[in-house]
Amino acid sequence: MIASAPDRGTGAGTDTALAADAARPSRREQILRAAAQLFAERGSRSVGVDDVGAAVGVTGPAIYRHFASKDAMLAEMLLRISERLLAGASDQVAAAGPDPAAQLRALVAFQVDFALDNPALITVQDRDLGSLPPADAATVRRLQRRYVEVWVDVLTRLRPEEGTDASRARAHAVFGLVNSTPHSAGRLPRPAMAALLATMAEAAATA
């Protein structure tokens, strides 16, 4: 496997999902970002390796200097998102104190920000999971499940009279709500969009 790009020391910069180094992203990161964009627009199976190459100014086969296969690209993409989401959600809950309502607000804000920052990844994640090699798909699904469980825990603590099945359905519904941003992109300024989604999500979660 190709050696990973040199890490920026202690890397103080917060990276948005795929942007490991915003200033001068390695070719590898360029490819991942371009691929995410293309996959989101047309679906991973409709995007050729040549398309991805062209998007970063390189021919198709050059991709194989950085990734073992097209599937490996998709796998890394989805694994990163899942891990980021899970870690982020856990952090938010931990940082929000013991109040479930506060935890929910933190989770919603986190998910809204993530969705607005990474619409392409959001789209790819739930569209192309099935195009992953089974082993990777299983890993991603495990991570996703744990992410959902973070929400389910909070929601169940918030409304103990509902069962966990209802909480799970609620969680999925809230994801669907927030993740609708790729469909209504750009019509509203981002802060207004963030506020609107957060309001709607919290209302739905607690209705």
Added chain:
Amino acid sequence: MIASAPDRGTGAGTDTALAADAARPSRREQILRAAAQLFAERGSRSVGVDDVGAAVGVTGPAIYRHFASKDAMLAEMLLRISERLLAGASDQVAAAGPDPAAQLRALVAFQVDFALDNPALITVQDRDLGSLPPADAATVRRLQRRYVEVWVDVLTRLRPEEGTDASRARAHAVFGLVNSTPHSAGRLPRPAMAALLATMAEAAATA
């Protein structure tokens, strides 16, 4: 050997929107339903014509006795959904009287029922639109836009202080919420699921 397949054979949730003749679906309808199911599970590009054929007990090329091409299958599928949704929404609004709140409740109930009845079609519609020949894609998008506008009108009348952009974002968010049902399938009994989704959707729409 199989002149006409046994009647209600396919156990899993059959999508009512594709069931033109529920009692004895024509081979053509069988194919559309099986294809919708497969497309929803694996994405249209990952499903071969042989797979669709096998799902209805024939070989791949037999499909071409009923459809001009694989694309034509997908096109008919998506055109039907879009038309059904638009017609249904228009009817609901017309039948709900002049009160925007009542109209919204009717729209929500309609969308929830449709999503619960046709999870496969819901999934295919927003995943495989891009795999459609451009002409068909344009038509579907036109129908979808008019469907959204039905919602936007109601939402804007309900909260005139918000602009239509916010209403549009709200509409998309509500669609995302309700259409999350394929992701949390079967955990709750259907009436409970319908009630939960309706409650959440109305709360989100009016928050």
Added chain:
DNA sequence: ACGCCAGGTTAACGACGGTTCACATCGGGG
């Protein structure tokens, strides 16, 4: 009884796309 057509079948074709290969290039360390 007969022929035709709707609907199937298998085999083959052709295009597309992922992947590999053999070869260029270039920049940096011994």
Added chain:
DNA sequence: CCCCGATGTGAACCGTCGTTAACCTGGCGT
């Protein structure tokens, strides 16, 4: 200065898949 590893290129390989072709068959109208 030269070798080497990293990176990229164009050509070729090959499997998959949509589609077509040629042939079969069983039921139905006349």
